[in-house]
Amino acid sequence: MNRKQLELYFIMGTSNVKNANPLNVLELALQAGVTFFQFREKGSSALKGLQYEEFARECQALCRKYNVPFIVNDDIELALKLEADGVHVGQDDMAVAETRKLVGNKILGVSVHNLDELEVAIRNKADYIGVGPIYKTKSKADAKEPAGTRFLQQASKKYPSLPIVAIGGISSLNCHESIEAGADGVAVISAICESANIHQTVNEFKQKINDASQVSKR
Numbered sequence: 001m002n003r004k005q006l007e008l009y010f011i012m013g014t015s016n017v018k019n020a021n022p023l024n025v026l027e028l029a030l031q032a033g034v035t036f037f038q039f040r041e042k043g044s045s046a047l048k049g050l051q052y053e054e055f056a057r058e059c060q061a062l063c064r065k066y067n068v069p070f071i072v073n074d075d076i077e078l079a080l081k082l083e084a085d086g087v088h089v090g091q092d093d094m095a096v097a098e099t100r101k102l103v104g105n106k107i108l109g110v111s112v113h114n115l116d117e118l119e120v121a122i123r124n125k126a127d128y129i130g131v132g133p134i135y136k137t138k139s140k141a142d143a144k145e146p147a148g149t150r151f152l153q154q155a156s157k158k159y160p161s162l163p164i165v166a167i168g169g170i171s172s173l174n175c176h177e178s179i180e181a182g183a184d185g186v187a188v189i190s191a192i193c194e195s196a197n198i199h200q201t202v203n204e205f206k207q208k209i210n211d212a213s214q215v216s217k218r
């Protein structure tokens with residue numbers, strides 16, 4: 001994995017897509033140029049059992065077609081079964097050390113909110129960290145309070161070569177703030193899932209991220 005691949009990290013599950021087929025949404029996003037994908041099927045209406053697994057396999061096949069890494073959120077067992085490219089765990093999920101042992105050299109992403117969590121992630125060889133929510137989000141019911149870009153800036157200053165992605169309430173209008181604060185990329189759900197024109201939205205993100213990376217604090 002390289003840092004440039006984190007540029008526009010798309011996250012999706014069926015509950016994030018209102019009036020369209022989630023697989024069509026994913027394919028449009030991949031065609032338009034998202035650079036990383038996380039399968040995040042959770043919440044009260046989430047698919048279960050065989051339907052869950054089948055949907056994950058379909059998302060994975062699309063990611064393969066566009067040569068974009070397929071990351072599984074939370075579910076290490078599914079990631080191993082499908083031979084996913086990686087997993088993403090947060091502070092309420094399987095511990096980072098145990099996850100690293102189970103997934104070997106797959107990509108391991110870890111959500112962190114402070115320096116203590118960050119150092120545990122680094123010790124256990126996280127490949128990238130997710131920092132957020134930067135702004136208010138409607139896509140995660142149990143999200144912490146929005147933290148802005150302060151910790152993001154601190155983390156990127158302290159660990160200049162650590163790949164970092166910012167998440168939470170990020171749109172093409174505010175993404176430059178995270179990049180300027182030192183993130184390599186932004187992770188988004190609603191800005192893409194709810195876009196009326198996914199191609200245009202992805203292009204706007206990529207243009208803004210590219211411009212902002214010229215003035216990044218890194």
Ligand SMILES: Cc1ncc(COP(=O)(O)OP(=O)(O)O)c(N)n1
Binds near residue numbers: 092
């Ligand atoms: C890239 C990225 N960053 C952060 C998260 C949040 O993970 P977590 O805190 O475990 O919350 P859930 O997504 O599992 O609800 C993420 N998924 N991806």
Ligand SMILES: Cc1ncsc1CCOP(=O)(O)O
Binds near residue numbers: 139140169
């Ligand atoms: C999974 C997650 N973790 C922190 S905020 C968030 C949700 C991001 O969704 P959106 O881009 O719609 O704010």
Ligand SMILES: [Mg+2]
Binds near residue numbers: 088
């Ligand atoms: Mg989690």
